[in-house]
Amino acid sequence: MIRVVLPAHLRRLAGISGEVTVCCDGQPTQKLVLDALEASYPMLRGTIRDQLSGNRRAFMRFFGCGQDLSHESPDAPLPAAIAAGTEPYLIVGAMAGG
Amino acid sequence: MNFRQAGRLNYDPAPTAGAGTDRAFWQGSTMTGVRVLVGTSKGAFVLTSDGRRQQWEVSGPQFGGWEIYHVTGSPVDPGRLYASQSSGWSGQVIQRSDDGGRTWQPAGNKFGYDGETGTHQWYDGTPHPWEFARVWHLEPSLTDPDTVYAGVEDAALFRSADGGNTWQELAGLRTHRSGPSWQPGGGGMCLHTIVLDGSNPGRIFTAISAAGVFRSDDQGATWRPVNHGLSSEGVLPDPDADVGHCVHRIAMHPSRPDVLFMQKHWDVMRSDDGGQSWHEISGNLPTDFGFAIGVHAHEPDTVYVVPITSDSEHYPPEGKLRVYRSRTGGNDWEPLSNGLPQSHCYVDVLRGAMAVDSLEDCGIYFGTTGGQVYVSADAGDNWVPIVRDLPRVLSVEVQTLP
Numbered sequence: 001m002i003r004v005v006l007p008a009h010l011r012r013l014a015g016i017s018g019e020v021t022v023c024c025d026g027q028p029t030q031k032l033v034l035d036a037l038e039a040s041y042p043m044l045r046g047t048i049r050d051q052l053s054g055n056r057r058a059f060m061r062f063f064g065c066g067q068d069l070s071h072e073s074p075d076a077p078l079p080a081a082i083a084a085g086t087e088p089y090l091i092v093g094a095m096a097g098g
Numbered sequence: 099m100n101f102r103q104a105g106r107l108n109y110d111p112a113p114t115a116g117a118g119t120d121r122a123f124w125q126g127s128t129m130t131g132v133r134v135l136v137g138t139s140k141g142a143f144v145l146t147s148d149g150r151r152q153q154w155e156v157s158g159p160q161f162g163g164w165e166i167y168h169v170t171g172s173p174v175d176p177g178r179l180y181a182s183q184s185s186g187w188s189g190q191v192i193q194r195s196d197d198g199g200r201t202w203q204p205a206g207n208k209f210g211y212d213g214e215t216g217t218h219q220w221y222d223g224t225p226h227p228w229e230f231a232r233v234w235h236l237e238p239s240l241t242d243p244d245t246v247y248a249g250v251e252d253a254a255l256f257r258s259a260d261g262g263n264t265w266q267e268l269a270g271l272r273t274h275r276s277g278p279s280w281q282p283g284g285g286g287m288c289l290h291t292i293v294l295d296g297s298n299p300g301r302i303f304t305a306i307s308a309a310g311v312f313r314s315d316d317q318g319a320t321w322r323p324v325n326h327g328l329s330s331e332g333v334l335p336d337p338d339a340d341v342g343h344c345v346h347r348i349a350m351h352p353s354r355p356d357v358l359f360m361q362k363h364w365d366v367m368r369s370d371d372g373g374q375s376w377h378e379i380s381g382n383l384p385t386d387f388g389f390a391i392g393v394h395a396h397e398p399d400t401v402y403v404v405p406i407t408s409d410s411e412h413y414p415p416e417g418k419l420r421v422y423r424s425r426t427g428g429n430d431w432e433p434l435s436n437g438l439p440q441s442h443c444y445v446d447v448l449r450g451a452m453a454v455d456s457l458e459d460c461g462i463y464f465g466t467t468g469g470q471v472y473v474s475a476d477a478g479d480n481w482v483p484i485v486r487d488l489p490r491v492l493s494v495e496v497q498t499l500p
Contacts, residue, residue, distance in 0.1 A: 009163055010188060013204065043204035047188035051208045059187045097187040098163070 002033050002078070003088040009098075010048070010091070014041040019088060028083045030062060031074035048091060059097035063090040130499065132455050133198060134463055134484070135179065136471055137166035137493035142181055144199045145484050151461055151475040154484045160202065161193065168236050168450060168493045171198075175243035176497050180205075180262055182233040182248070190232050192248075192262045198497075205262035209233070209250055212269040218252065219281035228252045228272070235450065237292035241299075247318075249289030253280060253306040255318060268318035271304065276323060276341040283307030283344045283363070290449055291348055295355040303358070303373060308344035311360070313373050324373030328362060346389045347449040351398035359401050359428070361391040361449070366403055368428050379428025384415050390452035394477060395460045399427035402454075402462060402478060404447040412467075413444035421464070423478050437481035438472065445470070450493035457498055465491025 004020045011017060022036035031054075038045045045051055048060050054074075056062070062069040065079045065087050081087035134145040141159025164183045172178040179195040181202070192205040209230050220226035231251040239245035248256040248265065254272040256265040271289075280287060284307075291305035302314045303324075310325040323341045330344065331337040344363035351357065360367040360376065366386050367376045380386035385405045394400035401424045407415050414420060419438040422431040445468035455461040462478050465471045469488035474481045 007187070009185060012162075013188075013191065043191070046190065046207045050189075052210050057187070057189060093187040097185070 001085045002028055002036075002082060003085055004033065004037055005088045005090045006044075007091060007093045009093065010044060013043055013047065016041070021085075028078045029075050030069060030072065030078065030089075033078070033089055034074075059094040061092045061094050063092055064088065130457070132457070132461065133171075133176075133497045133499060134453070134471065134473075135169040135171065135199070135493075135495040135497070136465055136488065136491060137169045137181070137450070138465075138469070138489035138491050139165050140489035142166040142169050142183075142199075143485070143488060145471065149457055151457075151473055156485055157199075159489075160199070164191070165232075166492065167232060167234050168495075169199075170236050170238060170493075170495045171497045172238040172243040172246075173240055176499055178238070178243040178261075180236045180238060180246055182236055184232040190230075192233065192236075194262050206258070206264050209248070209256055209265055210267070211254060211272065212267040213273075215272075217278055218287060219279060221282055223281075225278065228254070230254075231286060231288075234288045234290045235292055237294060240294050240296045247292050247294075247302070249292050249304060251286045251288035253287050253289040253309065255289055255292070255302075255304055257318065268314075270314070270319050271312055271321045274312070274321050274323070276309070279341060280306065280309040281342065291345070293348055293350050293358075295350070296352050297355050301355075301372075303348060303350075305345040305348050305360075307346065308363075309341045310343040310345050311348060311358075311373050324369075325376070326374065327369075327376030328367065329365070330363065333363065347391045349391045349393045349401075351393045354398045357398065357427075359391050359393060361388045361403055363387065363409060366391070366428065379424070381424070381429030381431055383422055383431050384420075384433075388447075389449040390447050390464060392452045392454050392462065394462075395454050395456040396458075397425070397460075400425050400477070401428060402452065403431075404452070404464060406446060412446040417442050417444060419443040419445065419466075421462070421474075421478055421481075434474070434478040434481070436479060437474075448492055451491050453494045453496040455496045455498045461496065463494050463496050465494045467491065 024032040064082045130149040136143040141162040143158030147154045161183045167182045169181040177198045181193040183191040193202045194205045195202045215228035217225035233248045235249040237247040244261040255268045289306045293303040295301040312321045313324045314321045328343045329337045334342045346361045348360045356372045358369045366380045368379045369376045388406045392402045418440045421434040424431045445466035451465040453463045460477045462474045467490045471484045472481045
């Protein structure tokens with residue numbers, strides 16, 4: 001079970017409050033977490049990753065365990081604490097956005 | 099249920115599905131009234147009144163924090179609304195309402211260009227690949243609530259036939275042979291205007307900054323530029339080129355679809371032959387730069403513009419906010435200022451921010467970059483602000499409820 005924290009504007013869009021939890025088959029990666037998130041909340045498609053390229057949107061950032069994961073490979077395994085659900089996976093609007 | 103109560107319901111920040119018992123009211127079945135749909139840089143607002151248009155209920159912001167380039171309703175089902183919602187963080191979202199804006203559901207937001215995109219001109223004249231940025235304008239079908247067109251940046255036309263869930267590009271426009279020469283205007287290379295002809299279902303007009311007006315007579319399959327007579331001196335190397343003109347808005351009266359009025363970057367123009375040729379009707383305007391243009395609901399020769407000082411000075415001349423009205427289809431214009439600020443006013447009125455209702459006494463509406471939305475319930479003679487302090491107003495539409 002992966003804990004995901006969304007920025008406020010996306011929580012409102014998806015009609016959720018607080019954290020979201022998603023499940024991944026196999027070793028969790030950023031791509032698998034976002035795939036699962038979008039499957040549960042289709043209105044988030046295109047708002048975090050470009051729908052056509054699958055790339056992270058320029059003004060969205062990914063953090064976790066005190067690290068900036070934005071530039072890690074989407075297919076790299078997530079840190080163990082995120083995979084174990086003890087630390088959340090943070091989706092953040094860039095400071096320059098809004 | 100009165101307007102005050104109904105409006106308060108619209109503040110619900112997390113609307114739930116199902117319109118409940120107010121549905122009939124919001125679809126306007128109980129009395130004649132108007133619903134003004136305002137898109138701003140930080141959310142959407144709905145302003146409602148009865149036919150007198152004196153007391154207003156203001157609801158919103160809906161989609162607070164997001165840019166709402168356009169909110170509009172279906173002419174055949176006033177309960178069906180569409181909104182273009184976007185943000186620098188999260189890109190494009192389309193919202194749909196089935197109860198006149200009380201509740202909303204996210205619809206489809208996958209706008210993929212059809213096939214090879216090629217390049218257009220960048221600001222400096224170099225080739226630049228087509229990139230989707232946002233939806234500027236939504237134009238619902240005149241006959242089917244589930245069919246809606248979307249004009250996007252970088253310029254292209256999309257169509258949905260399932261209530262906005264899926265979108266298909268009408269690629270004949272973007273792939274017109276002139277496409278590589280199109281270039282952005284100050285707001286980006288946007289398709290900002292879509293005009294449908296109720297008397298000719300195959301005919302669609304679009305306007306692109308800065309390419310000009312294009313017309314299709316086969317439901318969007320093929321297109322041709324219709325810009326003969328437009329002149330852009332000091333902006334284009336050939337001022338009379340077929341394409342490249344920064345058309346800001348076109349307007350049509352539905353009873354006379356071959357007559358089009360245009361506010362161009364500079365010049366107010368008119369066509370009497372479905373866009374095949376244009377002539378200038380700026381006449382005695384104090385300046386013929388501007389963005390918005392509208393036509394009276396019952397008088398096809400009564401036209402409204404809001405003159406803006408110049409291409410670099412996006413505010414009214416002399417700091418006086420004046421709408422100009424022509425009752426002669428152009429050339430002869432009168433200033434309308436009663437109720438509008440006549441000193442120290444430096445707001446702009448953007449291209450999508452003027453609308454007319456179709457009540458017997460035609461109402462005229464416009465919004466400003468300073469957050470005011472003004473109404474005249476007497477065709478422009480007298481104006482009052484409905485609201486004064488909204489975010490920057492990007493679009494104004496009005497629904498006349500039966």
